[in-house]
Amino acid sequence: DAAVRSVAFSPQARIVAVGCDDGTVALWDVANRSRIQTLAAHVGDVYSMAFSPDGTRLATDGNDGALRLW
Numbered sequence: 001d002a003a004v005r006s007v008a009f010s011p012q013a014r015i016v017a018v019g020c021d022d023g024t025v026a027l028w029d030v031a032n033r034s035r036i037q038t039l040a041a042h043v044g045d046v047y048s049m050a051f052s053p054d055g056t057r058l059a060t061d062g063n064d065g066a067l068r069l070w
Contacts, residue, residue, distance in 0.1 A: 008049040008058070017058055019046025025060055025070075041068055 002020035009016050015036065018026045023042040028035055042062025049060045058070040 005045045006048050008051055010051045010055040011053060012055060015051075015055070017049050017051070017060075019049050019060060019062075021045045023062060023064075025049065025058070027058075039070060041070075042066060 002022035002024065004018055005021050006019035007016060014030055016028045016030055018028065019041070020026070021044070023040065023044055023046060025039040025041045025046055026035055027037045041060050042064050044063030047061050047063065049058060051058055060068045060070065
């Protein structure tokens with residue numbers, strides 16, 4: 001299992017994004033406790049994440065030096 005490196009909640013706290021040391025970001029539905037989607041985001045650790053104020057976008061930063069917008 002991958003280790004969690006970062007966590008971000010959407011503005012309405014309906015979705016939580018979990019960034020791991022394997023470069024993935026898992027999006028979870030908080031109310032249903034179910035995984036919505038897994039993103040192959042980075043090579044190596046996902047250091048930080050933030051949702052846009054309206055919750056429609058997610059920015060991630062990783063060990064590979066890339067900043068990605070989803």
